[in-house]
Amino acid sequence: MAEIDFEKSDDLVKRRPDVVVEEIPPEYTEKELGTDLGADPKMGAMGVRNTPGHTPKASISIPNGNVAPIPLPSAGLSGQNPVLPKVPAPGAPPPPSWLNMPRKVQVFVLFLSRFADFFQMACLQAVMFHQLRSFDPQATDSTISYQAGVLTGSFTSAQIVTGLLLGRIADYPTVGRKRILLLGFLGTAVSCVGVGFSRSFGAAVAWRCLAGAVNGTVGSARTMLAESVPKPWHSRAFLVLPLAFNVANIFGPIFGGALANPVGLYPKLFGTDSKFGGKTGVSWMQTFPYAAPSLLSAFVCVCEALLVYLVAFETLESRRDVRDNGREISRSISTFVSNCFFRRRGYSQVPSDGDSKACDDIELSPRPPRDMSDPPPPIVRQVLPFSQIFTKNVLFTLTSIALFDFHMGAFTSLWLVFLSTARTSLPPRSLLEFSGGLSFPPPTIGWAMSILGLIGITLQLTLYPTVSRRLGLIRSFRWSLALFPLAYFLTPFLARLPSSTAAPEPAGGIPIWLGISVVLFLQVAARTFALPASILLLNNSSPHPSVLATIHGLGSSTSSAFRTVGPMVAGRWFADGLRTGMVGWAWWMVALVSCGGAVVALWVRNGSGHEILLEGEKRASTGAGPVKQQDREE
Numbered sequence: 001m002a003e004i005d006f007e008k009s010d011d012l013v014k015r016r017p018d019v020v021v022e023e024i025p026p027e028y029t030e031k032e033l034g035t036d037l038g039a040d041p042k043m044g045a046m047g048v049r050n051t052p053g054h055t056p057k058a059s060i061s062i063p064n065g066n067v068a069p070i071p072l073p074s075a076g077l078s079g080q081n082p083v084l085p086k087v088p089a090p091g092a093p094p095p096p097s098w099l100n101m102p103r104k105v106q107v108f109v110l111f112l113s114r115f116a117d118f119f120q121m122a123c124l125q126a127v128m129f130h131q132l133r134s135f136d137p138q139a140t141d142s143t144i145s146y147q148a149g150v151l152t153g154s155f156t157s158a159q160i161v162t163g164l165l166l167g168r169i170a171d172y173p174t175v176g177r178k179r180i181l182l183l184g185f186l187g188t189a190v191s192c193v194g195v196g197f198s199r200s201f202g203a204a205v206a207w208r209c210l211a212g213a214v215n216g217t218v219g220s221a222r223t224m225l226a227e228s229v230p231k232p233w234h235s236r237a238f239l240v241l242p243l244a245f246n247v248a249n250i251f252g253p254i255f256g257g258a259l260a261n262p263v264g265l266y267p268k269l270f271g272t273d274s275k276f277g278g279k280t281g282v283s284w285m286q287t288f289p290y291a292a293p294s295l296l297s298a299f300v301c302v303c304e305a306l307l308v309y310l311v312a313f314e315t316l317e318s319r320r321d322v323r324d325n326g327r328e329i330s331r332s333i334s335t336f337v338s339n340c341f342f343r344r345r346g347y348s349q350v351p352s353d354g355d356s357k358a359c360d361d362i363e364l365s366p367r368p369p370r371d372m373s374d375p376p377p378p379i380v381r382q383v384l385p386f387s388q389i390f391t392k393n394v395l396f397t398l399t400s401i402a403l404f405d406f407h408m409g410a411f412t413s414l415w416l417v418f419l420s421t422a423r424t425s426l427p428p429r430s431l432l433e434f435s436g437g438l439s440f441p442p443p444t445i446g447w448a449m450s451i452l453g454l455i456g457i458t459l460q461l462t463l464y465p466t467v468s469r470r471l472g473l474i475r476s477f478r479w480s481l482a483l484f485p486l487a488y489f490l491t492p493f494l495a496r497l498p499s500s501t502a503a504p505e506p507a508g509g510i511p512i513w514l515g516i517s518v519v520l521f522l523q524v525a526a527r528t529f530a531l532p533a534s535i536l537l538l539n540n541s542s543p544h545p546s547v548l549a550t551i552h553g554l555g556s557s558t559s560s561a562f563r564t565v566g567p568m569v570a571g572r573w574f575a576d577g578l579r580t581g582m583v584g585w586a587w588w589m590v591a592l593v594s595c596g597g598a599v600v601a602l603w604v605r606n607g608s609g610h611e612i613l614l615e616g617e618k619r620a621s622t623g624a625g626p627v628k629q630q631d632r633e634e
Helices: 104-135 141-170 177-196 201-214 217-228 231-237 240-259 283-287 291-311 325-344 392-420 442-471 473-481 483-496 510-540 545-580 585-603
Strands: 012-015 020-023 057-061 067-071
Touching: 104 141, 104 177, 104 201, 104 217, 104 240, 104 291, 104 392, 104 442, 141 177, 141 201, 141 217, 141 392, 141 545, 177 201, 177 217, 177 291, 217 231, 217 240, 217 510, 217 545, 231 510, 240 291, 240 442, 240 510, 283 291, 291 325, 392 442, 392 483, 392 510, 392 545, 392 585, 442 473, 442 510, 473 483, 473 510, 473 585, 483 510, 483 585, 510 545, 545 585
Parallel strands: none
Antiparallel strands: 012 020, 020 057, 057 067
């Protein structure tokens, strides 16, 4: 170990063939120089002997000319050899970022897949209350609120049965993830058409059950995203899923509300003696006034299915080398378009080996040699038995996600019903005993629901990166769950805010919209941090890579189960509250459930994704392994 006495040296105190250690002038402060101490094995160990009364500071100059200033505090170093800070090696890869994320096209296609799925749900929810009333105009608000909960839950109830099954099928080498994704979108498109042309509540429920039974897009999209992007980019890649949710929550309710009952909203275009309807009007729009939003949802799902077929690649390892007809068609179309484009501009294809003279002026750059020091990616050939999937961390993660999805599904249903419920002129009996909603029509409901997406995108692009980086994955997940009870507790008090219109007219005015914005800000802020964190925690809780799709399928079934139960139970609570004159009863019960989810999250930890080793396997140097306590908090 070489030692340096800075007291007996001037500027240059030690030279080596590849490293120069120099003393830093005393006017440089430790704040300017930084205080991180580390070690770089490529630099070699360099010890420094402390001299009493002198604070040594040094810099290391490596062969590429970079200089790393290093403070060497004198306190407590007598007789010790401090380790010099880590200096990045020349040619080291840059840290993960959005710009250098690999396979951006695949990520974008998966983003659109989640957008299409959320869009069809948001479109339906914007018109659900009024479509149910069109089935039975004599039904009471309490009956409609219960039916809305059942219709919302019917989609996810079918996913309870098929979610895990589709996840297991997606792990089969003969099927893969891509086919499950295609099945989900095509089946959902057919279901949307059926819901739009339904004549009864029972028919609409049956069509939504069909959509849920074949819709395995949630687990497939998450699995494909995890397998498409290397793990260092997972924290960024998984953000596109809640981003798709927020974007769909902007456009879905707006388009759904704008297309609801087009004959009534746009009589000059579709009514009698109109531009498109003629003397009698557009007959199918008069018979099925809420079919247009469903047709738009079906069109979006078909377009996404076509995009997945042509562009997305299979991520299941055993099917990566299998011929993909969709991508071959896509490449043929791309080649044809490129040839037409370049020929019009005077370009021609570079000749082959036959014409060597034409290639004399073409200089090719040599291919950079492969760095053999990098370990090849591990190849998983064994499959973890199903009986070993349910580890302690998997169970706690699924329980936390279950309670999270319960109150998220309940909120979506209650928010729609609360906005549509008629206002009442009866005075409140006490602070907590009051009734009535906001009596919003479909277009206003669409704009009110789109605020969810607007706030979500704003927070995700501004507040989320900074806060999540400071708190880490686990802390941001736990702390965000504490905001949900406050948001749910305050929501029913919107009915007591002063309005610019008298009951039973729709509520309006600055206090109403300001209160809506405050409540939605709290709910969306919590969701912005909790949703991506829950997806990452579920992905990392997988005990073995061979069951990753199964874990996501299990998570999808769990989410579906509680997103089914949540709206149904909350709808019953809301109906009971309306009958007893306490509209806040359902909201406060949902707030209590969200408190339970925040408590369970205290036992959730950030897993490694490969906690169980099968026979013949060993830990990859960069891969999974036992997670240290400090890593669990990040």
